[in-house]
Structures are given as C-alpha cells and as structure tokens.
Amino acid sequence: MVVFQSCLFAYILYLRACSASDNGWNAKIPKSVLGLSGSCVVIPCTWDYPSQGKTYKEFTGIWYKDSPDLPTISVDEEVTSQREVTATCVVSHSCPSDPPHLTWSHKGTTTSHSQLQEDGQWKLTSSLTFTPSREDHNKHLSCAADITPAKTVSNNKKLKVKYPPYNVNVQSKSQVKENESIELNCSSDSYPPVHSFQWFSSTGSLLESRSTYRFNNVTRHTEAISCTATNTEGKNSSGPHKLNVLYPPEIKTGSSCDSETPIVCVCIVDSNPPSEVKWLGPSSTFPSSSVEQNGSLTIFTLQGWLGFPDTVHCSASNSEGNSVVTLSVPHHGLIIYLVVAIGAFVVIVVVISVCVAKKRCGQRPAQSVLDVKNDHNELKTTPKSNISSQEQQNNELYTTIEEPDQSVYKNFECDDGYPSCEQDEDEAVYANT
Structure with missing residues (x-):
C-alpha cells in the first residue's frame, strides 16, 4: 500500500515538478494507467527532488474511480454440434497479487494465464474447451469476472450451432373422410435450414421433392407415407405417417x-x-x-x-x-340334441318307475294257504310242493268252479294294480278248487 501511495504522491510531485523544475524536482510516470474499480492498481513512477539534507516521511495520495472494462469473449461465429471448440475470455487488470476470478456459463475444461502488458497493465485470459450440442443453438455463452466479492462484471456471446435436421414430422389434419383430399406438410428443426424435402411411400418409392404433398381421393387402403429433410450437416427422416381415414x-x-x-x-x-x-x-x-x-x-x-x-x-x-x-x-344340430335329451329323460322315468314298483311288491307278506268258503261252493288252495305231480301232468295252474254264475276265483294280484309280481319261490301261492 505504501508503494501505491508513493506512486500517487509521485503524480502530485510530477505536477509540482512541472512548475518547479528549476528547483531540481523531476518525476516520470505513465501518461495514463487503467485500473479496475474496487481493485488495486500499481502506477510505476520515478522521481528526483533536491533533498538539501531533508528526508520526507509523509505522503498524500489521491484516488480516481472509474468503471472497469467488461470481459471480452472470443469464439467462432458458427460451431458444429458434437465437435469440440475453444472459447476465450480476456479481462485487463492492474493488480497481479489479486487478479479477477473468471467463470463460464458452460461446462468444459478451463485454463487461465495472466500476462503483463505495457504501462503496467495485466491481461488475464481464460480458455474454455467444450463440445456444443443442438440444444446450445442461439443460447448465450457467458463469462463473468469477479473483481471483488461485491463487484462482478460479465459479458456474453450468442452461439450459432450447426446440426442436421432433427424432429422431422409429417403434419396434417387429424382425420379425413374417405374419398376426400388432404395436404401434408413436412417440418423439422435444423441449422442451417433444410434445403431439400423428399416424400417416400411405404415401399421406398419417391413420390415428391418438396415440402408439401397432396393426397387425392384417399381411401381406407391408402398406404403410409414418410418425409426426409436434408441440410448441409446431414439428413433425417420421419416415421411412417398413416392417415386417419373415416369410413362406414x-x-x-x-x-x-x-x-x-x-x-x-x-x-x-x-x-x-x-x-x-x-x-x-x-x-x-x-x-x-x-x-x-x-x-x-x-x-x-x-x-x-x-x-x-x-x-x-x-x-x-x-x-x-x-x-x-x-x-x-x-337348427338340425339343436333338433338332434333335443331328441337325444327327450329320449334320455323317458328312459330315466321308466327306470325309476320300475324300481319303485319292485320295492313295493317285495314288501307284501306271503301266504301259503287260503281257505274261502260260502254256501254254494268250497275253494281250497294247496301249496306248490303238494301239487308238483299235477303240474307235471297238466303243465299249468288252473281253477275249477262248481257254480260259475256265483263266483270267480283268480290268481292273486298286487295291491298297486300291476298284472304280475315277482316273488321268491317259497312265497308263491298257487290257487285251485
């Protein structure tokens, strides 16, 4: 700080020396010194004065404030997407012991160096090496110089990034009725702008070479179509575009x-x-x-x-x-099904009826001898074992009626009215006169 004050004092001495040079005062300083506001400044100077046995111990300094220069950014006017590029940021200062701190708005690799210039100035240069993308197109690349914690100056430059067509799309109405006409447009995002459009069928046949294509009398069978856009950096194509055709x-x-x-x-x-x-x-x-x-x-x-x-x-x-x-x-299949179903139902009913009949007849008590008498005749029944010899001669069971006009004698029947019942051999009853 003493050196700084001394230099400022030298500037005052220089003014005085100009008016009192005859007395032996002489000072040499730069015609101008550029300093950053809020930063230190070094003014190189030398002076001569007649001491006459005297020593000066006190000095008076004068400060002059000014706005600092903005950083200067250098980068190519146009850069290419996915290709590495280097940008530089330069700021002048006069305080080598505490130079400004430079920062970039874009990620990348940075290097810095400071160089002494004429008239006591220093030039601080920061280099940024980065790979731009299409998202950086028309974005600002900024460089900021932190002079003090409370003082920052910055500058920026707009990037122009070249990239091939991106997001190629076929645009049209959302739907079209069958037998109507429709116009399609091909659009894309690119820099520089697209200079060529081509339309292709789903089989790869070239249909048209302009940005629009018109379909006449579309049908439900109209094939899909695609568009290819080309610029100086390359080309890209849309996906197949199928029309939404409405039909009954x-x-x-x-x-x-x-x-x-x-x-x-x-x-x-x-x-x-x-x-x-x-x-x-x-x-x-x-x-x-x-x-x-x-x-x-x-x-x-x-x-x-x-x-x-x-x-x-x-x-x-x-x-x-x-x-x-x-x-x-x-209906022939259904008729067969109904006939089979009805037949099966009838069989089931008959089987159930026979089983019920058998069960009831099997529960009737057996009789071995039954005597029936009246005033006009006498009916006797004899067990089967006593008439076996008669069965061998006549081979049948018969009944003799003495007075046919008064009574009839029959074989026994079941209570349910069935014409015959099956009974065990020992339970059978044979009737005769």
Missing part, C-alpha cells in the same frame, strides 16, 4: 352362424371409428356375448340355446353410416 361399417363375408350347441353367431365389422352392433330377431333384440377389437376390425359374438330364431340380423353403425346383414341359423 363393412360387414365381412366371414360373418355366419354355426349349428353347434349352443348356437354361435359371429359378425365381423371393418370400420373407422369402431361400430356399435345390434343383433335383431323377428320380435326382439339380443346383446352381444363378447366383443373383440383388432385394429379396424371388431368381432361381435352372439350365443343362443332354445327358442333361437331361424334368422338374425347383424346391424352395425358408426358416425359415417351403417350396414346390415342377415344370417341364417341352422
């Missing part, structure tokens, strides 16, 4: 009803937007059993059992129109 329902020929049990009817509808389907009978409407969507195709399924009509109508509709098809319902 078309019921496919595969729609039919089968003869399986249960009956299954399928209605296959091609439409955009997807259709709603109603199943119509002679006097009623049936809901779909299931609906399956596969792209523009919708498969509607209807299942039915007894009482299914001979024909059903599949009615499909959307915002563009409607379509109806009549499906015949084959």
